[in-house]
Amino acid sequence: MENREWLIRDLKQSWLAERAKKVAQVGKIDKEYYHQYDIKQGLRNSDGTGVVVGFTKIGSVHGYTYCDGIKTPIEGKLFYRDIEIDTLVKNTGEFGFEKIVYLLLFGELPGDKELKQFISILDGFRKLPTHFTENTILKSPSKDVMNKLQRAILVLYSYDEKPDCLEIDRILLQSLKLIARFPTIISYGYQAKAHYFDDQSLYLHNPKPGAGTAANILHMIRSNNEYTNLERDTLDLLLILHAEHGGGNNSAFTTHVVSSSGTDTYSAVGAAVGSLKGPKHGGANLRVKAMVDNIKENLADYSDQSELKLYLEKILDKKVFDQKGLIYGMGHAVYTISDPRAVILKSKSKELALAKGRMQEFELYNNIEKLTKEIFKERRGADVNICANVDLYSGFVYQLLNIPEELFTPLFATARVASWCAHRIEQLVSDTKIIRPAYKSIKNEEKCTII
The missing domain is CATH 1.10.230.10 (Cytochrome P450-Terp, domain 2)
Structure with missing residues (x-):
């Protein structure tokens, strides 16, 4: 009986290996077609510039000038809502990341009163829903925290009374909850992974009201809750620098594409997380x-x-x-x-x-x-x-900063989620058409035989 099982397993593996070769062969498009029909592979022009597919007021990225068909390299510039990143980094001060989130969502930096109110609102959403941590994070830990984050986002759909509502006030509420909960989800997701797969003790610390995003992350991922002001401020800087990068980056574009279908916020943000997970992007x-x-x-x-x-x-x-x-x-x-x-x-x-x-x-x-x-x-x-x-x-x-590598990309997602939400809202209020580019069909050179 055991030999029979091995035989079946070997047959399955050999069959799968053969079919995989066939699938790869059938799926491959000759690069010459891209040149022949002037198809913009990767949505990029032949000189490396991106194909313009839309507009955004959220952020912009500049690395060259383009005049009379000539591309001229320049020192890189990055703008969040028309404010240069160097200026933001120098002037945001304490709770810098929270100020950037406010800027990305509302188009302006908050005053002291607005900031205090905004931090209080985020604090009210940081704690995860009852039983969510146990049922969604602890009972099914993942070796990859990005995978856990994506699954958790989709489960949060079930905790929303109106998850499919496309009214902007509802989408804003959903966005604020996701922005506030990302740090908690990735911290608990990491703790569950470290406990179940690396035999480390399980530590789950509640978020600290008034501490801010960077401090809360350090507080929740460390068993002793300790961190220095330098560590907190450095992580805050990292979050600011990763928060936005124009509408053309892969995860932001994913958000635009998926949102254009009219789907819910959780599906759109979950798709963006899947994009960011890739080694060519956030990984x-x-x-x-x-x-x-x-x-x-x-x-x-x-x-x-x-x-x-x-x-x-x-x-x-x-x-x-x-x-x-x-x-x-x-x-x-x-x-x-x-x-x-x-x-x-x-x-x-x-x-x-x-x-x-x-x-x-x-x-x-x-x-x-x-x-x-x-x-x-x-x-x-x-x-x-x-x-x-x-x-x-x-x-x-x-x-x-002694941050485990399993959290490198999830921290990127925590920084970028406010941008995804802003791009989602921008798509829904500005362009009601579903994004649907064309793919040219290539006929098989060999005729199919009908049996």
Whole structure:
């Protein structure tokens, strides 16, 4: 009987392997078709610029100028509601992230009275519904906190009396609840994962009223509840820098597309979380960490720049690491000369590394940035511009804050959810048409045989 079961299992595996090859073959589109019919692969023009598909007043990203058909690289600029990110970072002060959430939703920064009221409203929603934690988070833990977050969002639909209502006041209420609850969900999701899969003690701390988002996250993920003001302020900065990035980023665009169908808030935000989970989007900082760990494992002295440069070239040539030919944390779809978020985080990571005695690691990240730029200029010409993106330094800053890597991407989602909600509302009040681009059909070259 046991041999028969193994035989059936082997047959299933061999059948599946064969069919998988067939599926991959049938599903593959020859790249030549994209050139032949001028199809914008990845919704990008041939020069790398994005295909314009809509309007937004929420945020904007600038990495080049485009005049008379000529694309000219410039220093990167990022705006939230027409306010430059550098200005926001310098002037938001305490509860900076809460001020940014208010700005993204309502189009203006709050005054002292508005901020106090807004924090009180968020505090009122931070605690999860009765039995939700036990039934949704603890009874079915996930090895991936992003998976747990997505499932929890969809379950919250069942706790809403009018989940499908598209009146803006109802959508705003749903948005505020999700924004407030994301920190609690990811913190409890991490604690459940650490307990069930890593044999750590289970700690579930209630959110602290008046503490703010960054402080509450540190309070809920640490067994001793302790954190310094520097840690709180640094995490607050990370949340601010990840909060918005225009309507064209993959998760924001997902929000627009899904919302255009008229579906509910939970489905739209859940879809955005699924988009952000991908390693080409919100999960990129995890790939940076994996790459850096690989460099440390394979270089006896990673401070030797000549050895590091040779290894980076091997990564690009698909000879080492994951053999994808990518140096993670370098390059961006819009930014050319610089990513303003990376510039800010680089300065903060240096400050933290100096305080924690980890300057050798900081220099490794700095050298990866410098040497990658050199390699690209040597290989592709002196006019080629490639810059460090936010992911090169964000993961390192998380590590300096002793935040587990399982939370890197969920923290990104916690920062970005206010933006998703703002983009959802913008879609619903501005454009009632369902987003439905065209795909050109390609006929099979071989005729099908009917049996």
